[in-house]
Amino acid sequence: MSLVPLGAFVAVSAALFFIGLGGVLVRRNAVVILMCVELMLNAANLALVAFSRRYGLVDERGSVFVVFIFVIAAAEVAVGLAIILALYRNRPTVDVDEVTEMKG
Amino acid sequence: MFDLLEPLLFAILALTLLGSAALVVLAGRITTSALFMAFAFLNMAGMFVLLGAETIAAFQVLIYVGAITVLILYGVMFTPQSARPYGLFFQRQTPVGALIAALAALPALVFSFGFHDNGAALPKGNDLAKIATSVFSDFAFPFEIASVLLLAAMVGAIALVRRQE
Numbered sequence: 001m002s003l004v005p006l007g008a009f010v011a012v013s014a015a016l017f018f019i020g021l022g023g024v025l026v027r028r029n030a031v032v033i034l035m036c037v038e039l040m041l042n043a044a045n046l047a048l049v050a051f052s053r054r055y056g057l058v059d060e061r062g063s064v065f066v067v068f069i070f071v072i073a074a075a076e077v078a079v080g081l082a083i084i085l086a087l088y089r090n091r092p093t094v095d096v097d098e099v100t101e102m103k104g
Numbered sequence: 105m106f107d108l109l110e111p112l113l114f115a116i117l118a119l120t121l122l123g124s125a126a127l128v129v130l131a132g133r134i135t136t137s138a139l140f141m142a143f144a145f146l147n148m149a150g151m152f153v154l155l156g157a158e159t160i161a162a163f164q165v166l167i168y169v170g171a172i173t174v175l176i177l178y179g180v181m182f183t184p185q186s187a188r189p190y191g192l193f194f195q196r197q198t199p200v201g202a203l204i205a206a207l208a209a210l211p212a213l214v215f216s217f218g219f220h221d222n223g224a225a226l227p228k229g230n231d232l233a234k235i236a237t238s239v240f241s242d243f244a245f246p247f248e249i250a251s252v253l254l255l256a257a258m259v260g261a262i263a264l265v266r267r268q269e
Contacts, residue, residue, distance in 0.1 A: 026129065035137055042148050042168065054155070067160075067163065075253050078257050083264060
């Protein structure tokens with residue numbers, strides 16, 4: 001019936017999550033870090049939808065969680081970009097390793 | 105013949121999804137990263153269609169490919185390119201960060217192949233009514249909280265970028 005196994009979807013989700021994690025750890029530009037966080041959130045969405053569709057429950061709880069994650073991702077990217085713009089106004093860089101005002 | 109269509113589509117979608125996600129991380133120019141991120145989101149919408157969650161796929165295209173990509177592109181336009189766009193291979197934390205991510209990814213990938221269908225997959229499509237029923241009955245309170253969160257994010261974003269007169 002369903003030819004693509006559930007594990008394949010979960011594996012793609014895990015791979016995407018760790019690609020995003022690698023980007024967050026490796027990249028220096030704050031906007032790119034925000035993009036990688038969005039990729040990680042989307043990977044979680046894929047896992048939730050896959051389990052929701054394939055694990056044989058009658059309702060769509062996983063998909064409802066995904067709808068809420070959409071809301072939170074939108075709020076997060078709006079506030080994150082606002083913080084980056086405010087930071088850029090204070091000093092002309094968006095590289096996270098050069099923002100050292102709060103370093104102890 | 106049509107039995108092979110679904111795995112073939114899955115393979116194409118998975119390869120382009122992971123490839124464009126890797127290019128988001130590896131691309132030197134920020135605009136390139138943003139456009140590959142939009143492409144990755146489109147491929148993810150295809151994954152949702154393959155799983156039969158058509159409503160979620162539509163939301164994905166509307167919110168991620170539409171709104172979030174445009175917002176990120178605005179951020180790219182408002183902030184300058186770094187003077188060191190290819191700082192990727194010369195920064196100190198790159199090897200350590202990549203090593204940590206790879207080490208964490210290996211057991212997770214092995215573990216994720218251990219999940220199997222329990223033979224009770226939902227029929228494809230027609231999920232809007234169920235999602236709507238859940239959102240407005242069981243999840244009515246989180247729904248209200250989400251609307252408050254969106255309002256707070258909007259007010260916070262305006263307050264953060266407003267110039268002090």
